[in-house]
Amino acid sequence: MRFRPLGNLGSERTSVGSSLPKPFLLATFYLLSFVISSSQPGHAIPPFARKYGLPCSACHEAWPKLNSFGQQFKDEGYQLMNDRDSPVWQNPSYWPVAMRITPHWHYESAGKVAVNSVPGDPASATIEKTINTSGFDLTGIDILTAGTLAKNISFLLVPSIDPGDGTVGFESANVRFDNIANSPWLNFKFGKFELDVPLSEKRMMTLSNVGGEFQLYHFVPVGGDINDFTFGENQLGVELMGHSANDHTRYAASMISSTNGNLGLPAGRTYDGYLHLSQAFMAGSLGLQRVGAYGLVGFRPTYFETSGPDAAPIPGTGIGNRSFYRAGVYGSLYIGKFDLTSVYQHSSDNVYLGNATAANATLPDGARGPQWNTGTFEAHYTHSPKLFFLGRYELVRMTQQSLADTLSDTGNADVFTVGYRYYPFMHSRAGLAWHQEFATARFRKTSDSGQDQRNNSYFMGLDFAF
Amino acid sequence: MRTIRTKIRFGSWAMVILAVGIAAAQNGGVSSGYPTPKGSFNASQQRGHGLYLRYCVGCHGVYGDGNGEHAPYIDPKPRDFVAATFKCRSTPTGTLPLDSDLIHVLKTGVQASGMPSWLPLSDENRTDLVAYIKTFSPRWQSEKPGDPIKIPAEPAVTKESITHGGELFQKMECWKCHGQQGRGDGPSAPTLTDSKEQPIRPYNFAEGGNDSRFKCGDTNQDLYRIFMTGLDGTPMPSFADVIQPNDAWDLVHYLRTLQVHRKSHENQVVKGTGGKSPSAAFGTEKSPGNGN
Numbered sequence: 001m002r003f004r005p006l007g008n009l010g011s012e013r014t015s016v017g018s019s020l021p022k023p024f025l026l027a028t029f030y031l032l033s034f035v036i037s038s039s040q041p042g043h044a045i046p047p048f049a050r051k052y053g054l055p056c057s058a059c060h061e062a063w064p065k066l067n068s069f070g071q072q073f074k075d076e077g078y079q080l081m082n083d084r085d086s087p088v089w090q091n092p093s094y095w096p097v098a099m100r101i102t103p104h105w106h107y108e109s110a111g112k113v114a115v116n117s118v119p120g121d122p123a124s125a126t127i128e129k130t131i132n133t134s135g136f137d138l139t140g141i142d143i144l145t146a147g148t149l150a151k152n153i154s155f156l157l158v159p160s161i162d163p164g165d166g167t168v169g170f171e172s173a174n175v176r177f178d179n180i181a182n183s184p185w186l187n188f189k190f191g192k193f194e195l196d197v198p199l200s201e202k203r204m205m206t207l208s209n210v211g212g213e214f215q216l217y218h219f220v221p222v223g224g225d226i227n228d229f230t231f232g233e234n235q236l237g238v239e240l241m242g243h244s245a246n247d248h249t250r251y252a253a254s255m256i257s258s259t260n261g262n263l264g265l266p267a268g269r270t271y272d273g274y275l276h277l278s279q280a281f282m283a284g285s286l287g288l289q290r291v292g293a294y295g296l297v298g299f300r301p302t303y304f305e306t307s308g309p310d311a312a313p314i315p316g317t318g319i320g321n322r323s324f325y326r327a328g329v330y331g332s333l334y335i336g337k338f339d340l341t342s343v344y345q346h347s348s349d350n351v352y353l354g355n356a357t358a359a360n361a362t363l364p365d366g367a368r369g370p371q372w373n374t375g376t377f378e379a380h381y382t383h384s385p386k387l388f389f390l391g392r393y394e395l396v397r398m399t400q401q402s403l404a405d406t407l408s409d410t411g412n413a414d415v416f417t418v419g420y421r422y423y424p425f426m427h428s429r430a431g432l433a434w435h436q437e438f439a440t441a442r443f444r445k446t447s448d449s450g451q452d453q454r455n456n457s458y459f460m461g462l463d464f465a466f
Numbered sequence: 467m468r469t470i471r472t473k474i475r476f477g478s479w480a481m482v483i484l485a486v487g488i489a490a491a492q493n494g495g496v497s498s499g500y501p502t503p504k505g506s507f508n509a510s511q512q513r514g515h516g517l518y519l520r521y522c523v524g525c526h527g528v529y530g531d532g533n534g535e536h537a538p539y540i541d542p543k544p545r546d547f548v549a550a551t552f553k554c555r556s557t558p559t560g561t562l563p564l565d566s567d568l569i570h571v572l573k574t575g576v577q578a579s580g581m582p583s584w585l586p587l588s589d590e591n592r593t594d595l596v597a598y599i600k601t602f603s604p605r606w607q608s609e610k611p612g613d614p615i616k617i618p619a620e621p622a623v624t625k626e627s628i629t630h631g632g633e634l635f636q637k638m639e640c641w642k643c644h645g646q647q648g649r650g651d652g653p654s655a656p657t658l659t660d661s662k663e664q665p666i667r668p669y670n671f672a673e674g675g676n677d678s679r680f681k682c683g684d685t686n687q688d689l690y691r692i693f694m695t696g697l698d699g700t701p702m703p704s705f706a707d708v709i710q711p712n713d714a715w716d717l718v719h720y721l722r723t724l725q726v727h728r729k730s731h732e733n734q735v736v737k738g739t740g741g742k743s744p745s746a747a748f749g750t751e752k753s754p755g756n757g758n
Contacts, residue, residue: 053536053580055524068586069521080582082575083679091539182677246585282588342478375474385520393477 048073051090051147052080056431061339061380062388062421063431063465064203068280068288072247077154077178077187078147086151096147102435104461107134108209111454112447128447138163139207142171144465152178156193170263171202172234185242192261194234196241196252196276198292198330198343199378201232205390208457211417211439214376215394216328216345221370222411222446223402224356227300227324227349229272233261237271248280250292258299258321268318272298287334295327303358320359322350328374337383343376354402366404372411373397385423392417412444421463430466435459507601514598517591525580530602532662540580543664550603551661551699554682559696559704561612562605568596577679615694617687618711623719623731625739631720634713643668643701648724661699668701671724678728689718 048059056063059070066074079085087094111130118124141161148154158172174191194202199214206212217232237256243249254274259267278292301318328345352359354370374396381389396413419437437459446453507515518526527534530547537544545552554571555563572592575583584592600606621627635641643658645651648671660666669681678684682692693714696704705714722732 052582053525053534053540054582055520057520058524069584072586080575082580082582083578083674084580285588285590287588288586377477395474 048078048147051094051096052084057385060385061382062205062385062423063433065205065380065388066200066203068247072243075187075241075243075247075250076184077152077176078156079152079154079178085148087148088150096145098144098465100142100144100463100465102139102207102461102463103136104139104207104435104459105134105136106208106460107456107458108132109454109456112449112451114448126448128449128451139461149175152180154178183242184245187241189239189241192234192236193239195231195254195256195274195296196239196250197231198276198278198294198328198332199341199376202234205380205388205421206392206417206419206437206439207435207461207463208417208419208437208439208459210415210441210455210457211392211419211437211459212457215396215413215415215441216343216374216376219347219372219374219396219413221349221354221372221398221402222406223354223370225349225354225370225402226302226356227353228260229258229296229298229300229324229326230260231296231326235261235272236263248288250276250278250280252276258301258318265316267316268299268301268321269316270299270301270318270321272296287336289334290332291330293327293329295325297323297325299323300353302352303360320352322352322359324349324353338379338381340377340379342378343374345374345376347372347374349402351402364403368400368402368404370398370402371400373399387420387422389420390418407445410445413441415439415441419459431464433463435461435463508597510594510597511601513590514594514596517587517595518598521584521587522595530599536580541664542579542660542666543662544580546662547599547602549661549699550605553697553699555612555695555698556614556691557612557695558615558706559698562609564611564614565593565596568599569593571682572596574683577681579681615691615706617690617694618715620686620690620718621712621715623735625735627716627719628723628732628735629720630713631716631718634709634717635720638705638709638717640717644671644724648672648721658701660701666700671721672726674725675727676729678725686715686718686722689721690714693717 048054059066059073061067073080109130109132112128113131114126115129115131116122116124117127140163143159143161145158146154146156154176156172156174156176158170160169160171161167162169170192172192172194174189174193176187176189178187180186180188194200197217199216201214201217204212204214213232218230220227235254235256236259237254239252239254241250241252243251252275256272256274257265257267258270258272259265274294274296276292276294278290280288280290283289299321302320302322304313304315304319305317306312307314324347326345326347328343330341330343332341333339348371349369351357351363351367351369355364355367357363357367374394376392376394378392379390383389392415394413394415396411398408398411401408401410417437417439419435419439422434424432424434437457439457439459441455443453443455445451523534524536525534525540525544526532526547527537527544531549532544532546534544550562552563552567552571554576555561555567557563557567569589569592571581572584572587572595574585575581584595587595641652642654643650643652645655645668650668650670652668655668658666658668680688680692681697682688692702693709694704694706696702696706709717719732722728722730723736726733
């Protein structure tokens, strides 16, 4: 499961400014040299390893990234299908719970941020400045509980504790009925879950503020777009999912509430629909390759029923619904220890959503529905299950701005992320990874003065689960 | 726009070239990710070693002796590759299995054990794993696998076939372990141990439905094979020397009727006799000490 990065300078569209401190680059170099030379085989992961006695490397290329065996295990509803899946086979002391947190040090640089020229004086002129900050920090705590309630009935419950105010949220909470009518093609999930997306953000291998989320799933065009849908957030609804016996052919169809996973029915009464199809094939000695396509169509309200003298919106009464869609294709290429996943996605929001205008109001002159394309290239090199390198390049290109007079490349983004994870040991009771990562993002013409903004993140920390 | 396309094209080619370069520089095949010692291993064994470390070592242990980190918590215990005694074979009892037997187990897993199906792995992965597993025991150097037993065509399922199978079930005292109703609760059942002196339970035919499987397969042919080869390392002997092929098929047909919750041709035949339990229907409830 992915950690929620603290804060998000990335979303503030800040920019380059300064480079990394040299001592950390040197430290990174020496550490990297050390871990490459000392990499040894290792074992397991907490809840499922305790249940099945398999090394964690059986299901993960390097945790939390799944390999094909782990994907099938997940697709079977956390079952190995060897008649030992029901909890009645477990020792009563077995507890399917693990926790994960990452103490870390991080450095953030946000460029072209609008600030008062005289700190504390709002009347002073506004200037643009690069904001740098760094220090020790914590991620939130993910409490990972998952397994089977009975044969072919599985569950996932992930309460997350915010490190700032200690509030608890539910990242995931679902029950799944597996292999309905003894068919792997029929599995039904109900609750809050991550959509079956091509690149899981809950299992992503990057943790920094800039690199810790996919632009593919979170990009919002300039112009105040009020569509809050993000693939990266877990959604509330139902999913029908199926796969072939060897998991090479997969489909997932979901119907979710138009709330972006938020509880309490805060939006309207509409639903979003999602479909994902993929096919894998063994390409000789190269390994398992996969291609797929997905699409989502949804609605968001543009205004609400209101109440009182200040016309406060009444939650759940969203009306004036307008549509949006996301559609993409992807391929995952495996060549031995090297793998590359490329995703192309086209996104489109209705003109009312893109211009933050109620459907019963008048659109501004030149208003159009924003559209953009996203390309994501994520590469991994698994030196061993204990040493994992990653690199990612994401680009976002606007193809239609929400206002005709907005420059065509405004908001375009380029994000590079590199990093590695080193697992000094792994066994069935706990896991630990030393994580280092650097990410840099450039957003075109998004500062107040219309200049490019660049954000940088450097992250190093100890990611552990037990 | 052209600049962007050029960049993407350049980036894509760079990725492909990098990938090919990396692939060429590493062990071939679908990689385990583990660097593997060259030693005296051939290429397949080297790859198998890495795969073994990634997938198998937790149960079967670094030395292949079934004493992996998780072995104390697993029942039944993981296979000891040093002893090279394998349950699921197509070869006669006491002989080494064919590679295809071991590969088949990797594909299907072993029912009612900790051994899962490794179907998501590639054929090459499984071949490499078997090549490596065979390095644990010197038996593979000094012995050759046995010749696979021949399985004759299955005769038709008839009332007579099932009745005769039921008689054989009594005569050969299968019930002593498996119980009269095939529930794995015969009088000898509590005393059974495997070759590692670990308690072991006889197969319970009566539990499970249409998806029920045997330890080594799920078809009538698999059940026939289990009779004839035995499950080495367990109390289940081979009956190849004491039973004729037609008799073995009759026994197979009878055993299928013990799977009372399974929709099978055998149970349809039983139903045709009045829907009674197989033993009652065919008059085989006569042995004492059935442990029920």
